[in-house]
Amino acid sequence: MSGVNTTFLGGHATKSGLPEARDRTQIDKIIQEASKGSKFYAFQQRREQRIAEKVAALQIKKTQLSTGYSKAEQETRKWLADAESRRILERTYLHIDMDAFFAAVEVLRRPELATVPMAVGGESMLSTSNYVARTFGVVAAMPGYIARKLCPHLIIIPPDYTAYRAAGAKVHEVLRSYDPNMSSFSLDEASLDITDYLARSSATPEEVTEELRGRVLRASNLTCSAGVGCSRQLAKIGSNVNKPNGQFILPPDPEKILEFLKKQPVKRINGIGKVTAKILEDLLKVVTCADIISQATWIRLLFSEIQSEFLLLSALGMGSAFGDGDGSERKSMSVERTFKKIDALSDMQVVLKKLCKRLAEDLLEEEWAGKTVSIKMKTAAFDTLTRAVTLENPVSTDEEIYKHASKLLSKNKPPDLRLLGVRLSGLTTDAPRYRCLDDFAHEPVERPSCPVCTQSIDAHPDDTLRINEHIDKCLVPQSNLVPQSKKPRRTLDAFFNKSGPL
DNA sequence: ACCCGAAGGACCC
DNA sequence: CTCCAGGGTCCTTCGTAA
Numbered sequence: 001m002s003g004v005n006t007t008f009l010g011g012h013a014t015k016s017g018l019p020e021a022r023d024r025t026q027i028d029k030i031i032q033e034a035s036k037g038s039k040f041y042a043f044q045q046r047r048e049q050r051i052a053e054k055v056a057a058l059q060i061k062k063t064q065l066s067t068g069y070s071k072a073e074q075e076t077r078k079w080l081a082d083a084e085s086r087r088i089l090e091r092t093y094l095h096i097d098m099d100a101f102f103a104a105v106e107v108l109r110r111p112e113l114a115t116v117p118m119a120v121g122g123e124s125m126l127s128t129s130n131y132v133a134r135t136f137g138v139v140a141a142m143p144g145y146i147a148r149k150l151c152p153h154l155i156i157i158p159p160d161y162t163a164y165r166a167a168g169a170k171v172h173e174v175l176r177s178y179d180p181n182m183s184s185f186s187l188d189e190a191s192l193d194i195t196d197y198l199a200r201s202s203a204t205p206e207e208v209t210e211e212l213r214g215r216v217l218r219a220s221n222l223t224c225s226a227g228v229g230c231s232r233q234l235a236k237i238g239s240n241v242n243k244p245n246g247q248f249i250l251p252p253d254p255e256k257i258l259e260f261l262k263k264q265p266v267k268r269i270n271g272i273g274k275v276t277a278k279i280l281e282d283l284l285k286v287v288t289c290a291d292i293i294s295q296a297t298w299i300r301l302l303f304s305e306i307q308s309e310f311l312l313l314s315a316l317g318m319g320s321a322f323g324d325g326d327g328s329e330r331k332s333m334s335v336e337r338t339f340k341k342i343d344a345l346s347d348m349q350v351v352l353k354k355l356c357k358r359l360a361e362d363l364l365e366e367e368w369a370g371k372t373v374s375i376k377m378k379t380a381a382f383d384t385l386t387r388a389v390t391l392e393n394p395v396s397t398d399e400e401i402y403k404h405a406s407k408l409l410s411k412n413k414p415p416d417l418r419l420l421g422v423r424l425s426g427l428t429t430d431a432p433r434y435r436c437l438d439d440f441a442h443e444p445v446e447r448p449s450c451p452v453c454t455q456s457i458d459a460h461p462d463d464t465l466r467i468n469e470h471i472d473k474c475l476v477p478q479s480n481l482v483p484q485s486k487k488p489r490r491t492l493d494a495f496f497n498k499s500g501p502l
Numbered sequence: 503a504c505c506c507g508a509a510g511g512a513c514c515c
Numbered sequence: 516c517t518c519c520a521g522g523g524t525c526c527t528t529c530g531t532a533a
Contacts, residue, residue, distance in 0.1 A: 038518045125520040127515085140515085143519040186515050271525095273513050306526070336521060372507085382519085386509060421521085505532100512526085 027137035027150060034146045043382035051275060055282045058302055062283070065301050076297040080312070087318055088230065089252035091195045092205060094212070095227045095235035096175065098168075099244035101188035103130040104222050105167045106157050118155045119147060124338070127159055131244065164188075170220040178212060191232045209247045229257075233319035237261075237268050257317040261289040269314045289315040333368060334376075335359045336421025341380045343416050345409070352409055353402055355422045360398035363424065369394035370424035373404040377412070378419035387412050394428050 035041045065072075098104065102120040107113045107130065117133035119126045123144040136151035144156050168187040175182045179192035198208060205228045216224050223245040227238025230252040238260075241248035250260055265288055267277045280286040283302070284295045292299065292315035300308045313319050335358045342348060352375070363369065373395065374388035387408040395401055405422050 035518075040519050044519095122520070123517090127520090141519085145517065146519080189515075271513070275512060304527080331524070332522090334522065338520065374508090384510080388508060390507065419520090423522095507531100508529085510526105510528085512524105514523085515521105 021135045022137055022150075024137075030150055031137070031142075031146055034149045039381055051278060052282075055279055058279070058283050061302060062298065069297060069301070072301055073297045076300055079300070080293070080296060080316075083313060083316060083318060084254070087254060087316070089254070091193060091230060092198055092252070093229060093232045093235040094178070094192045094194045094205075094209060095229075095232065095239040096171075096190045096192070096212075096216070096224050097226070097236075097239045097243065098171065098188035098222055098224045100128050100130050101167075101222070102128045102159060102164055103133075105163055106160075108167075108221055109163075113155065113157075116155060117151045117153055118157065119144075120157050120159050122158065123156070126156070167220055167222060171216055171222070171224070174212070174215045174219050178208075191235065194228075205249050206247075209249065213245075213247065229317070231317060231319065233270060233314060234260075234317050236270055237264060240268065258290075261315060261317050264289050266292060266315075269319065271310065271314070271319075330366075330368075330427060332423050332425035332427065333359065333362055333366075333370070334421055334423035335362070336376055336419060338378075338419045341416050341418050345413050348409060348413070348417055348420060349406055351420050352405055352422065353398075355420060356398040356402040356405055359401060359422050359424060360396065363396045367429050368424070368427050369396035370428065371395075371426035372424065373401055373408070374423045374425065375405050375408045376419070376421035376423065377409075377414055377417055379414050380416040380418050382418070384419075385412065385414065390426065394426070395424075 035044075103113075103118060106118070106120060113130070115132065117130070117136055117138065119129035119133050119138055121127040121140075121144060126138070126140055126142050126144055126147055128140045129138045129142075129147075133147075133151060133154060136154070138147045138151050138154060147154055147156070164187050168184075172182070172184060172190065175184075175190050175192055178194050178197050182190055182192045184190035194205075194208065198205065201208060203211070209226050209228055213224055213226055216222065225239050225243040225245060226247040227235045227241065227250070228248070229235040229238050229250040234250055234257065238248040238250050250257060265277075266272050266280055266286060267274075269289070272280075280292070284291070284298055286292055286295050286299075292311055296312055296315075299311055302308075303311070310319065335355045337351065337355060339351065342351070371392075371394050372388055372390045374386055377385045377387075379385075389404050389408060391404065395404070401422060401424065409420075
């Protein structure tokens with residue numbers, strides 16, 4: 001509408017790199033200008049359109065359901081009271097979040113980077129930025145070229161995951177002394193249950209957290225922020241309150257918890273992203289956690305059971321949503337790559353072949369094989385398609401994977417592509433970690449023999465195909481008898497492989 | 503009637 | 516001028532099948 005807008009850099013401050021936070025609206029304007037007219041921008045617009053349609057549909061549903069509202073309200077009240085009665089206050093969790101982790105590690109090696117705007121990532125996407133860069137509006141998940149428009153002097157450093165892993169390991173070592181079962185979801189975040197530690201130490205949560213952060217700092221030279229609360233979710237939200245290099249302790253008191261949550265925007269809840277936040281706001285004017293509670297009836301009426309339960313429990317500070325299922329097994333392994341737009345099938349196949357090779361390498365490292373091969377295609381217009389086949393037997397070599405992947409590709413070839421990916425799921429492993437329920441009780445399993453029947457398999461150790469065939473038969477005896485269409489197979493794997501060595 | 507696989511999305515870091 | 520990652524998980528919807 002407003003045609004060319006060439007003056008958006010208008011009152012640009014001097015380039016002394018002084019960290020004076022720039023006006024938010026100005027930042028938005030620059031970002032807007034930078035991305036306007038791009039394919040991505042168009043894609044974004046379409047997405048927003050779809051979400052708007054979704055909201056409109058829900059709006060209609062809402063008016064249709066309005067007659068049953070008061071009855072539903074009774075039930076909701078009961079539900080909420082019931083939930084509240086089950087609130088658990090006895091345990092104490094501590095969530096730790098490293099401050100600008102990747103950037104901080106880089107600064108350790110090159111201290112001069114501390115005072116200049118810097119980000120870690122590639123030209124196309126940044127992983128994180130230091131606090132100087134943030135005053136320019138340069139943040140994680142921002143493409144490098146846009147970041148440069150916001151901050152022409154920005155230094156972009158390619159990520160060095162080996163260094164981050166090493167730094168993370170030092171941190172984890174400290175954390176484990178507070179909770180040996182500590183679960184970390186990523187290199188820079190971890191959730192600990194410090195109930196036992198507190199019981200032993202007789203220090204206050206404040207003191208313990210202070211001490212922990214001090215030890216992390218001494219071990220790694222990195223600062224972190226922490227949150228403490230009676231659920232993992234609350235601890236995580238709390239870790240954001242006094243970031244960076246700070247901590248927040250939320251007492252295990254329902255009143256205090258609700259008061260704290262009251263001010264928190266729903267977006268802070270882990271699991272509520274942009275889309276859900278937008279729908280909640282546009283549909284029900286829900287912005288804060290308190291709003292979720294006051295709109296609880298509509299939420300239960302309009303959203304799925306799982307979704308509404310998640311939202312309400314989260315708003316009460318009782319979300320068990322994440323982190324509890326520590327060390328859950330890997331479900332899939334994949335490789336994907338973005339590149340300059342290509343159109344020819346042959347070009348796509350070349351890329352695909354490389355991806356398959358890479359995937360096979362990764363699989364080999366973990367000795368994984370998988371039954372489902374899927375490919376992911378992203379068109380130049382950013383539309384994403386996935387296609388998959390499930391095989392009779394697990395595969396793991398690049399030839400096997402490519403055979404099926406390329407079939408999927410040629411059968412579904414889009415006119416153009418900007419991204420291609422291969423994924424293997426339905427994972428099984430050669431190592432004797434997966435056991436059938438029946439055989440689970442006895443049998444000390446070892447050696448490159450079959451983990452199930454314990455007999456040696458008549459195949460070379462690296463003939464994974466044949467070994468898997470054998471194991472498969474042992475694991476699912478009935479499935480042999482079923483022709484091929486529907487196997488009544490259950491995946492017991494998820495529950496019975498916890499005994500694996502660490 | 504149901505389980506399942508496939509495809510599409512939302513989300514997280 | 517250059518034009519938005521990659522590796523995962525989980526939830527939902529749909530269709531076909533015995």
